[in-house]
Amino acid sequence: MGNLSDPEPVLTRFAQTREAVTAKYGSDSQAVTFLYYEELISLRTLLTRDRASTVLRGRVGELVDIIQTRFHAGGAREPARTFHRTVATDPVVIEYDRAHFERQYRRALELRARTAVRIRHRAQAMSVIEPGASYLYAVDDDGSLLLWPEACRLADLMFGWAPGRPVDPDRVVHPMLVPDRLRVRAAGEMILVGTEASLAVVANLRSGHFRPPAPCAVELRRAAGSAFELDDPADVDVFVMPESGRPPSPKGNDDESAHREPAGSSVH
Structure with missing residues (x-):
């Protein structure tokens, strides 16, 4: 996952992958949501090893907001009936x-x-x-x-x-x-x-x-x-x-x- 003292290579890799997936499937696609979630898991893992990193903590905060917004934007499907x-x-x-x-x-x-x-x-x-x-x-x-x-x-x-x-x-x-x-x-x-x-x-x-x-x-x-x-x-x-x-x-x-x-x- 890269040098813990320099998270930039990890951030760059996710940004490049997201750009390619967005071009193929669209910015609102499920595939892009998956990548944001995957990035969050990766950066959260790095942050447990380097809790002092302001770069990691800042990006984690951004990702939480992005993912939550995408969930809300999707809306809720009504079940036919519930139990x-x-x-x-x-x-x-x-x-x-x-x-x-x-x-x-x-x-x-x-x-x-x-x-x-x-x-x-x-x-x-x-x-x-x-x-x-x-x-x-x-x-x-x-x-x-x-x-x-x-x-x-x-x-x-x-x-x-x-x-x-x-x-x-x-x-x-x-x-x-x-x-x-x-x-x-x-x-x-x-x-x-x-x-x-x-x-x-x-x-x-x-x-x-x-x-x-x-x-x-x-x-x-x-x-x-x-x-x-x-x-x-x-x-x-x-x-x-x-x-x-x-x-x-x-x-x-x-x-x-x-x-x-x-x-x-x-x-x-």
């Missing part, structure tokens, strides 16, 4: 419908013969997580951080739910992380970067089943800071998703064909 509801507001707690979970996802969970891992401290996290890989996470209604212990490629998460792509009926979805109570304070995708000595987190609130609103970012930051033993809240980046305009229908159907999101999005 979640808000059951508390301070903090926000969202509950998934029990009957629908048992009918739609219980069998898939049993076939996987594994469960989400409750993260209790940094050393344990490093034994479960591959730095730089993306994981589904949930903050349960007690405020604990849970991760599904199977890594996903960032490209799969960014592109896997593009319109027209087939939906895998056996994929892991966020309610499978909290099958006992089906309640969360936050849910989405998370990437841990760095080493056990120095960590940072890049995460989002992207869950098509729970659809956590922006205030849930507070709970994610709190849970991640506690679980990973982070001293600085600025070491956790959280991207919020645009909210849909109408409340959930009480008779929902979250058929994932209705949950496909705009460029730069995926739902679980």
